[in-house]
Structures are given as structure tokens and as C-alpha cells.
Amino acid sequence: MTGPTTPRRAALLSLALLTSLSACDALPRDPEGTLEHVRASKTIRVGLTQMSRADRAIADKLISVVAQRTGARPTLTPVTTEPAFAALDEGRLDLVVGPFSEDSPWATDVAFGPPLKKAGSEDHPIEVKAAMRNGENRWIMLVEAASRQVSPAVATQ
Template identity: 50%
Template sequence: MKYPAILALCLLSACDALPRDPADTSARIAERKVFTVGLFEAGLAQDREVKALIALLQRRTGARASWQQGSGEALLQQLDDGRLDLALGRFRKNSPWKTEVAFGPPLRPAGAGDDPIELKAAMRNGENRWIMTVESASRAIARGAGK
């Protein structure tokens, strides 16, 4: 009778580690107090939703954003390689990168059609704790609650 209780306690104690970041993105951000953000366009740093998202992520993580600019392909490759924590830009809903990186929800409504261009964040695939943090903040901004 006592073995199921021990098993339940072991399983419950493991829940704190979920979701996991296999490459430890969230832990690294917490330790170094900085996360790297790549911008597809220079003007995005002044975009209202982008500024609100970064401010909310800084509050939630206790880290500051370190900015860099680059071309889309290069930034997404850096993201995939783990040299960048977040990329912000306008992406098509059916972007060919959708299997290579994790896209957050759109920060603001996009154009009409089957393949709209949406302003959103991209994160490294598999870094689930970090992805959840960014997705939660993105949803708050999209609803207007994070401002």
C-alpha cells in the first residue's frame, strides 16, 4: 500500500521540472539576466506590440533584452543554432520555417487571406519552458493585457 504513495510523491516532485528546456534557455536567461532578441527590421524596436512584449518578458524573467538586427534567414538560423533566444518579425502563417522554429501567437491581427503576414515571435524548437513564457506574454499583449 505504501508503494503507490511513494511513487505519487516522486512523480509530483518531478512536475516542477516541466516543461523542460533541453538546451537550458530559461535557466541560462535566469542566471545571466539577459536574453538575446533578433529583429528582422530596424523599425520593429519601436513597434508598440514589440516594445510591450519585450517589457513584459523582462518583467517576467528579471532579465534584460540584448538587441541585434539581421536578415531573416540569418536570424532564424542563429535561433535554430541556439545563438539567439528570440526573433521578432513578420512571418507568413505558412512559413517554411514553421517546422524548424516555434512561432508564438500573432501580436496583432494580420491581413486577410489564406496566408496572412503576422507580427510574431519565433523561438528555438524544443525549449518548451521558454516557449511557454513567450507564448503567454504574446497572448497577453495581443489581448491588450500586458500593456
Template identity: 45%
Template sequence: MRRPVLLLLLLTSACDALPRDPGDTSGRIASTKVFTVGFLEPDLGGRPQVTGLLKELERRTGAHAHTVPGGGEVLLTRLQAGDLDLAIGRFSKDSPWKSDVALAPPLAASGPEDDPIAIRAAARNGENRWIMTVERASRAVTGTQQQP
């Protein structure tokens, strides 16, 4: 009887740090109290859904959003390199970036229903704890539930 209990304790203690951020994005944000955000298009920073997302992320992390200048490809490349924590922009469902970055749920969408352009936050692939935080914050702002 002791063996299964011991095994269960070992397994549950190993799950404490899941999900993980190999680049330690969440840990760095927690220690510096800052996360960096770039807007792929300058006008997105004033959108209510975007400001709502940033406020929700600040609330969840206890960190302050620091915006950096730039646009489009430059910011997405910086995101991939780990020099940026979040890039917010308009993405189509067939965006060439969808496999290179982790796209959060849409904050808003426009265009045809079968091919909308959605405002989304993008995070660095693999930073799963940070990605989960951004996804949950996006859903909280839009009032959508997590899909099964």
C-alpha cells in the same frame, strides 16, 4: 494506503521542472539577466506590439532584452543554433520556418483575412519553458486567451 500517497508525492515532485528547456534557455536567462532578440526586419523594433512584448518578457523574466543585428535567414539560423533567444518577424501561415522554430501567437496581422502575414516571435524548438513564457507574454500583450 501509504503506497499511493508515496507514489503521488514522487510524481508531483518530478513535475516541478516541467516544462523543460533541453538547452537551458530559461535557466541561462535567469542567471545572466539577458535575453537576445533579433528583428528579421529592422522596422519591427519600433512597433508598439513588439516593444510591449519585450517589456512583458522583461517583466516576467527579470532580464533585459539585448538586440542583435542581422536579418532574415541569418537570424533564424542563429535561433536554431541556440545563439539567439528570440527572432521577431513577419510570418505567413505557410512559412517554411513554421516547423523549424516555435512561433508564438500573432502580435499583429495584415493582408487578406484568409492568408494574413503576422508579426510573431519565434523561439528555438524544444525550449518548452521559454516557449511557454513567450506565448503567455504574447497573449498578455494582445489580450487574447489561450486556445483550448
């Protein structure tokens, strides 16, 4: 179509495009600001569930990589699963690392990273992995990338 409406359409299209692009300025987002808090406080609050020495070694490696990527120092707290996930949800912990069932019922309440190590039986597989607060997508992406870097289980998939 030509005529007087063409410049108006072009202006409206440009305005719509600019509005759409401005909404994408900081994706992915952390609604609760986990990554920003970790970087600003220079502290990662980590809950560690009970695990074997071998599992702890790979958990420590993950925590070290996350610390490097954020410039933060980890503070480690021994935890049990239910209170740890509640602390994640309430923002009192930034990360929980430990062995969890592959089909954990917590999978809808927290974001699990890729497995660092797999164990258990075919009927009851266990994965050592990180759990993060749901929705904290920048933080989740950082921890997932660190998990892939240190995990022999992920490297072979």
C-alpha cells in the same frame, strides 16, 4: 484480494506513484536551458527582422513584458529570417520577433508565439510574432503569455 500480497501490492503501487511524481518535478522543461540562461545572465538576446514602425512598436512592447517577467535586459540585433532561425537553433539568440507568413515553412523548425498583429491579404496573411527555439517549453510558455498580454489580435479571439 486479501492476504499477504495486499501490503506488497500497496508498497509497489506507492513506489510506482512516487517514481512517476518525481519525474514531473520541473515540467515544462527547457532542455537547452533558455529561460535559466536569460535569468542568470540577465540578458535576452533578441533578433529583430525588418518591420514597419507600427510593427516595431508592438514588438518593443512584447520585449518589454518579457524583460519584466525575467528580470533581464534585452540586447537587440537586426537580423534576416534564415540566419536568425539558425541562431535560435544554435542558442545564439533567445527570441526573434518580426512579420512572418501565417503558414511559414519554418513552423516545424521553430516555435512561433501567438500573433501580435495580423496584416496582409487573405491569400497571403502576415503575422507579427515571436519565434523561439523548439522544445524550450518553459521559455515558450513565458513568451506566449507575454504575447497574449500585449496583443490586440489575440485579445479579440
